[in-house]
Amino acid sequence: MRILSVGAGAVGGFFGARLAQAGQDVSFLVRPARAKALEARGLRVDGQGEELRLIPKLVTAGAPGGDYDLVLLSVKATALHQALADVEPAVGRGTAVVPLLNGVAQLDALVARLGSGAVLGGVAKVVTTLNEEGDILRMAPPAVILTGELDGRPSARVDAIRAVLTGAGIDSPPTADIVAAMWHKWVFISTLVAVTCLMRGTVGEVNAVAGGAALGASLLAEAAAVSAAAGHPVPEAELAFTTTTVTTPGSPLTPSLYRDLVAGAPTEADHVLTDLTVRARALAVATPLLDLAALHLRVHEHRLAAGRTP
Template sequence: MHVVVIGAGAIGSYVGAALAQSGHDVTFLARPAQCEALRVHGLKYDTANGQQSVSVKVVSQAQDLRLADFVLVCVKSADTDQAGRDLIPALQPSTVIFSLQNGVENVQSLETVIHRPVVPVAVYIAVSMLAAGHVVHHGGNRLVMGEADTTETSANNAALFAQAGFAVTVSSQIMTVLWEKLMVNCAYNGLSALSQMPYARMMQTDGVQDVMVTLVQECQAVACALGIPSSPDFMTNLLTIASAMPEQMSSTAQDLRRGKPTEIEALNGYIVRKGRELGVVTPANQVILVLTRLAEQSHCLAR
């Protein structure tokens, strides 16, 4: 199968590498610097089993894409509309498009641009970029995807990733899944970014757990106003993530460290905006949003 991956960041690189390693023909649409690294050195990925490298095709211009069987959108939320325009040359009637992105608005944004259904995928994989074309896997291999129009198509979609070694679940409640992933991001990402601490060390600081609970309670209030339920054990599970991935730094923390724009607007920012629309107060999320905006500016100025 020909798989096109839009975005060669940490998630796109790791999932694309696994698909290529399992025998699929993988093409990345990536920025010029990433293209150069991938062409010269291949895609390197570090796991608990050591470092491996796989050859992949790469283009920097959307018009150079070939028709694809599957397209994976793995860009930051702010780049979603452009990604939708970029993937159009790869589409044929049978192409399946997946969104492997943080946030809850990306699928609708993509569908508005391409006028095609998009399958949402919640990603539970801890990875980071060591350099362009070099991704490091820290833990986790779970994907939860939405249902397709038929049971057979859903099974085929899941098989694409399962055959590459991922633990895949197809959920009939994908919006609840995406919202719970959003709430995890709202609880961990900003605090990890502002402190520049890995999860376990961050959680050792007095008061952090209380702040995280408050952030999530605000998120749950917004979700409830939208008619989206949370699992009864969600809060308990939330607080175990740090022990499961003690050395993990959030993607927001990694972006800040590199002087890159973060996804805070699609995370805590979304909660604040939606809360205002619905008349739900979200002061803790507002504080995380504003402090992260300030940190973005100071990190960019420092560079």
């Protein structure tokens, strides 16, 4: 299977490396700065007992290399529209595009640009980051990609993609409703983002003070209410998992959006939090705490736009 990983960052680089290691024909569409780093050091993945070293096949936006069977789109939401322009020449009649972004707004953008026939739903569950050298550090065990047709129907192409992923050691269980799965992941990540960014601390630091655990539970209740109103109630097991995740004492966990925030970098706040609160208003769901977290991040983005240091 010819695969194009759009981005070779912490998520796309990890999954692309796994697929290439398993013998798949994987190309990485990267920006010049990332290409320079990868040419110098190769693509490296370390952590959780894993050590991958790969000389990646790199392509550029101007020459993505023709039609692919599968495109894994794992860029940040802030780069989505440019990425769509870059990848469009690589999408042919038989290409399946799996977006691995949080939220659901990317689906409308993808369908509008590439057509509904090319687009699948996608969820990535992985905890990775880039270190100072640009290598990928794996920080927790999950390595999961969920995918499926947007209308929920079974399809041979989804089965083929899942088989390729599984063969590379990437868990990809059958998913009857991928759009619901995307909403459920959105509830998880928006809760984690709101807890850590609003309080400017790790999960453990928030839970070390009075009221910390209650905040996480309240934010989760708001996010889950939006998902339920949209027709995608979160299963009890997933609610329990998220509750545990955001209320664990001593946990060093932070999402990548929090790390961008404290580094003074642009964030995916509009895609992850603002879009959720806008949908909440349309569904008549009150989300005062999520609104506050979104406002907090909009102030950060306003400072950046004005050229001021956060």
